[in-house]
Amino acid sequence: MRRRVLIVLMIYSTVVVLALSVPLAVLVGRERVQRFGENRAAAATFFAELSSREDDSGLPRLRESVERYNSLYDEGIAVLDRNGQARAMSGLDVERPDVQQAIAGALRNQRVDFPSGLTPWSQPSVLVAAPVGGGTQVDGAVVIAASTDAARRDVATAWIVIAAGALLILATIVVIAAALSRWVVRPLTVLSSRVHSFGDKFHTPLSIDEPQQPMPATPTSTAYVGPPEVRELSGAFDAMAEDVETATAAQRRLVADTAHALRNPLAALRIRLDLLGMRVPDSAVDAHVKTTLEVDRLSTVVEDLLVLAAAETPAATQTVSCDVGATVTDRVEFWSSAMEVAGVTPSVTKSEETLLATVPEDDLIRILDALLSNATNYAGADAMVEIDYRAQGGHVVLSISDTGPGVPVDELPMLVDRFFRASSAHGEGTGLGLSIVHALTERAGGSLHVSVRRPSGLKIELAFLREC
Known part of the structure; x- marks a missing residue:
């Protein structure tokens, strides 16, 4: 039974810990991807503004900035004009279909949507596109192949910390549940042992450590259900109740039989005392009277014991009024x-x-x-x-x-x-x-x-x- 109580407590505790840790892990991924998106969107907006300020004479400075960004962050980047021709590019293949799709969207003044969450097994990079210009006038596009390695490492680290904390909590709960289950089950185990050892008429003791077959149903009760220890204890209590009931019935029979056996001798003794009273000398009259009173008192006690034994006998089940x-x-x-x-x-x-x-x-x-x-x-x-x-x-x-x-x-x-x-x-x-x-x-x-x-x-x- 202790094992079952422990299993129930652990299942409940595991569900609670998972209900807390899983939403926390998802929230960490969403928070990290939000910071990642804001950072890369700011970088794309910076190059879009830089491209809009530089004419053809400023292309060397634009290309230098693009190459510096690529060498610093190891992320491919391309700045294109309104015709889709590259003005500055470093580490990015603009012929890729996904890049062409991002460029077309940026030229239509659209931005690429970031994923809602980030996990350690997400894609290694995502495309960030921003239009050059504002309003209805789009003069080009900026596309960055942003690496998610750092963000995925941060999410993985956070998830490891959350998992370690959850395991630590579960380990603590295991220790508490073990002590709690022992505290809950111990009285039942001790009570079952004491019931087994009570009285000489008890039936063959059942093991309280090994599982037992369900006790058979009796005419006055349904089949026992529940853990083996409870079924075994219920059977032991039924056996003890039967023994107590048998002993009580035997006691009532003993009282009734004894009182009935005494009634006739006392009645005969009373008659003999009455007959003897006619020949008792005056010196013995007081003793005779006291003896007669004692016999009458004993007769009254016997009659009351008979009535009491009958009163303590269970009545018929039919209703009488x-x-x-x-x-x-x-x-x-x-x-x-x-x-x-x-x-x-x-x-x-x-x-x-x-x-x-x-x-x-x-x-x-x-x-x-x-x-x-x-x-x-x-x-x-x-x-x-x-x-x-x-x-x-x-x-x-x-x-x-x-x-x-x-x-x-x-x-x-x-x-x-x-x-x-x-x-x-x-x-x-x-x-x-x-x-x-x-x-x-x-x-x-x-x-x-x-x-x-x-x-x-x-x-x-x-x-x-x-x-x-």
Whole structure:
């Protein structure tokens, strides 16, 4: 994978460098040919003006200037009259077709166009022609066979510098890309290695250095795509998830089987204690009562563990809904007598519309029973219990709050943990009630939020998807 990341970075960097260096090289060629053209055009204009000032008596001076130019720059030059006859010439064959074409154009008061750009492999010379005279009166022509050697050398030197700079930039990018690709890929490689070494049930480890064949598709996922390391890591994670799911299911079965196996012996022990109670002497009555209470507590724990194991079992995929208002009314009526005995006053805020939530009715009954039981047992005398349900967006929000002593803020996140009881709790309890509520809520796709009620008390808010 590191090699592929490096290749991608290098391709991108190469494209960027070429996009910058190629236009720069073209610009250098155009700038050089512009200076070259301006210089040679000025030379042709100079000889054209000199020819127009000199008559036949000044031909020796004109020829001397032409020969001096040819010896100095090694470029052929010819100065002709209006009939195309040479007045002064040095190093240029005027009989060449291209020269004759340039002369004809100059006599028609036209100048030869220079190439738009210059490269190291351009022609070794170009013809520069200028008319003698001005306006509509053309008295002759000047033609120079300008050498492009110096200009081509300058362009080649500039291109070499640009290429060297581009290669230096690419080399720097290679070093940076190598370090960057190692930094990006290393966590994935380390994670893959750690996943391979996790647990004894893992499948046969795959090499993280050699390419692997794509993992086969599973019933719950499509075929893996992407780099071999990612495919291999995905397969390893699927194997680990399967092992974790198997271990979780085994744990739930162990809890359920253990609780089920204990329920019958505890029931039998409770019956025997009742029978034994009829013959217990007065001195052992207190011990018998305490033993009976402990057996009852263990029976309650066993029943709660069975309910919790069932709550943590994934529900069927089919959508089930219930009427929240009707269920709340039914359960509050069921708990009203127990609340009256405990000195707790319930208050229900009903919604004006029928609210259907995507939670099984049996699960919602268990949730409400657990919450109302906690409020009855722990809110205390003269406390108010407020039950409210309402529509909020695409959810049905159910909240139960009380005006009791509440729970310390630092203990709120632990209330849904198994067997945890708040420091403010008093009386009997297993510490499994809110764990069951949390498991049933999550199984229905809902959420649970526990907060402090102001000025005192506890507020539990549940949110379920609303069925429209």
